[in-house]
Amino acid sequence: MLKYFKEITLLALTAIAFTACDDTSSAKNEDNNDVINSSSSEVTEQCTEVFACDAIVKGDYSTWNFIRKDSFGDDMEYIYSVDGKTLVLTTIDSEGNKKVDDSAYSFYDMTKESSQEMAFNAVKSTCVDGSGNDRMKTVCE
Numbered sequence: 001m002l003k004y005f006k007e008i009t010l011l012a013l014t015a016i017a018f019t020a021c022d023d024t025s026s027a028k029n030e031d032n033n034d035v036i037n038s039s040s041s042e043v044t045e046q047c048t049e050v051f052a053c054d055a056i057v058k059g060d061y062s063t064w065n066f067i068r069k070d071s072f073g074d075d076m077e078y079i080y081s082v083d084g085k086t087l088v089l090t091t092i093d094s095e096g097n098k099k100v101d102d103s104a105y106s107f108y109d110m111t112k113e114s115s116q117e118m119a120f121n122a123v124k125s126t127c128v129d130g131s132g133n134d135r136m137k138t139v140c141e
Helices: 002-021 023-041 113-129
Strands: 049-052 065-071 075-083 085-090 098-101 136-140
Touching: 065 113, 075 113
Parallel strands: none
Antiparallel strands: 049 136, 065 075, 075 085, 085 098
């Protein structure tokens, strides 16, 4: 029995000595800790496909853009932005012609919440009425 104990002890000490001298395993553990620590602090985005008109967010003017059909059934891109108090509409037709209209929506004072609400509803309605929801957008949060 003592003979087996000596052999087991010798094997255990040998394993400990090799593990202590093996720099690659400790380096690997440090790398793994970095991955674990950095991945726990990272934020992952969740993306979904939604109808284009549904992607318009009232408080985020960067989302106030879509493609809808014009009077002739061609695609037209609508891009809304806010310049001070003014809601500005930029359209780009199917031939790439760009038109900026900063007077059509001048009755909306975009510094007032009531005007923001009305403008938002008008933009969404314009999108829906022009078949804007025929397209999908990827929205990430």
